[in-house]
Amino acid sequence: MKKSLLLAPLLFLGACTNKDEAAKTDGTIVTTVGMIGDVTRQIAGDKQEVINIIGEGTDPHTYQPSKSEIDKIQKAGLVLYNGHFLEGKMGSILKSRAERDNPVSAVAEGLAEVELIGNGDHPDPHLWMDLSIWSKVAGKIGDELAAFDPDNANQYQKQCQEYQEKLNDLHTYALMVFPTIPQKQRVLVTAHDAFSYLGRAYGIEVRGIQGISTESEAGTKDINDLVSYLVENEIPAIFIESSVPEKSVKTVIEGAAEKGHTVKIGGKLFSDAMGPAGTYQGSYIGMMDHNITTIVNALGGSAPEGGFQNKLND
Numbered sequence: 001m002k003k004s005l006l007l008a009p010l011l012f013l014g015a016c017t018n019k020d021e022a023a024k025t026d027g028t029i030v031t032t033v034g035m036i037g038d039v040t041r042q043i044a045g046d047k048q049e050v051i052n053i054i055g056e057g058t059d060p061h062t063y064q065p066s067k068s069e070i071d072k073i074q075k076a077g078l079v080l081y082n083g084h085f086l087e088g089k090m091g092s093i094l095k096s097r098a099e100r101d102n103p104v105s106a107v108a109e110g111l112a113e114v115e116l117i118g119n120g121d122h123p124d125p126h127l128w129m130d131l132s133i134w135s136k137v138a139g140k141i142g143d144e145l146a147a148f149d150p151d152n153a154n155q156y157q158k159q160c161q162e163y164q165e166k167l168n169d170l171h172t173y174a175l176m177v178f179p180t181i182p183q184k185q186r187v188l189v190t191a192h193d194a195f196s197y198l199g200r201a202y203g204i205e206v207r208g209i210q211g212i213s214t215e216s217e218a219g220t221k222d223i224n225d226l227v228s229y230l231v232e233n234e235i236p237a238i239f240i241e242s243s244v245p246e247k248s249v250k251t252v253i254e255g256a257a258e259k260g261h262t263v264k265i266g267g268k269l270f271s272d273a274m275g276p277a278g279t280y281q282g283s284y285i286g287m288m289d290h291n292i293t294t295i296v297n298a299l300g301g302s303a304p305e306g307g308f309q310n311k312l313n314d
Contacts, residue, residue: 025075025076025077025102026075026076026077027049027077028048028049028050028051028072028075028076028077029044029048029049029050029051029076029077029078029079029080029145029148030050030051030052030053030072030073030076030078030079030080031050031051031052031053031079031080031081032052032053032054032060032079032080032081032082032086032087032090033052033053033054033060033081033082033086033087033272033273034052034054034055034056034273034274034282034284035082035128035134035274035284035287036052036080036081036082036107036137036141037050037051037052038052038274038282038283038284039134039137039138039141039163039284040080040141040145042138042159042163043138043141043142043145043156043159043160043163044145044156044159045155045159047149047152047155047156048145048149051072051076053065053069053072053073054087054273055273055277056242056273056274056275056276056277056282057242057273058272058273059272059273060082060086060087060272060273061086061088061272062088062089063087063089063090064089065089065090065093070093073090073093073094073097074093074096074097074102076102077103077148078103078104078105078144078145078148079094079097079102079103079104079105080104080105080107080141080144081094081104081105081106081107082106082107082108082125082127083106083107083108083109083125084106084108084109084116084122084123084124084125084127085122085125086108086125086126086272103144103148105140105144107137107140107141107144108125108127108128108137110140111127111133111136111137111140113136114127114133114136117196117197117200118196124193124196124197126194126195126196126197126271126272127197128197128284128288129194129195129196129197129198129201129288129291130197130198130200130201131167131168131170131171131174131201131288132167132168132171132201133197133201134167134284135164135167135168135171138160138163138164138167139160139164141160142156142157142159142160166285167285169308170285170288170289170292170308171201173289173292173308174201174202174288174292175202177292177293177296177301177302177303178202178203178204178292178295178296178301179203179301180296180301180302180303181204181296181299181300181301182299182300182301184233184234185234185235185236185299185300186203186204186205186299187204187205187206187207187233187235187299188204188205188206188207188239188295188299189206189207189208189209189226189230189235189237189238189239189252190206190207190208190209190238190239190240190241190249190269190271191208191209191239191240191241191246191248191249191271192208192209192241192271193206193207193208194208194241194271194272195208195269195271198291202292204295207226207229209222209223209226209248209249209252223248223251223252223255224255226252227252227255227256227259228259230252230256230261230263231256231259231260231261234261235263235299236263236264236266236298236299236300237263237264237265237266237267237298237299238252238253238263238264238265238266239265239266239267239268239269239294239295239298240265240267240268240269241268241269241270241271241272242268242269242270242271242273242275249265253265264298266294266295266298266299267294267295267298268294269290269291269294269295270287270290270291274286274287275287275290280309280311280312281312285308285309286311286312289307289308289309289311289312290307290312292307292308293305293307293308293312
């Protein structure tokens, strides 16, 4: 696959640079999005300070970092970001950091065994929607931490393996509950196309009102075609997202109602950002547990109301 001009030279800089070589930095680890930040904290434990830039309810596709956030990125000992143009507005900042030979790694890139979805030059960046893929990303994060702080490498690898076991358990849960949705109703419609990896992994058709990036706009024809599809296939629910405005979803619901078909909001899903900090849904596992359980139950399937770990109602 052809690498972008920005990302190609950045992929493995973190793996070949340690704290001694990062003398100009403050030793912190900065992550761009919550899904990476949470995994990094789970693996790093109390050995590292992890600062995440893009928080709950915030769209990374269009996010413009503040001056103080740019300073944190430039001063960090290690920066971990997704790549595949998810953090498009941060591109020049990450490139500037790499040019100063400070460790930075696109942890969702360079996964040789993963078949990417979408355009070869601009693939779908939402790999965290497939737990089996994100487990590989966790392994990459573990490797980056071990290279950055070799003195604690064994602990990072141990904690990474333990965390990957938890991801595998949740992946197994998803494989168990998604097939309970009636075949005709296995269609997930959301505000933007962030769930294709989930659909492929767990056997559900996915349709987004907007494209992969929220910077793209859904046209009138796109919305009308989607309304017709929902009516013809009697799809019972459509989902809003925590980081995307609800306007387009409400337009689709209204269009279906005009054609005599009631489409309910099946719930709010976490797509490009996790839930509130300090909550179960504010962790990657909690975010995915919420998404899986909400989708299955709203589309007529059967999943425990409390989810995978009976924590959703806490």
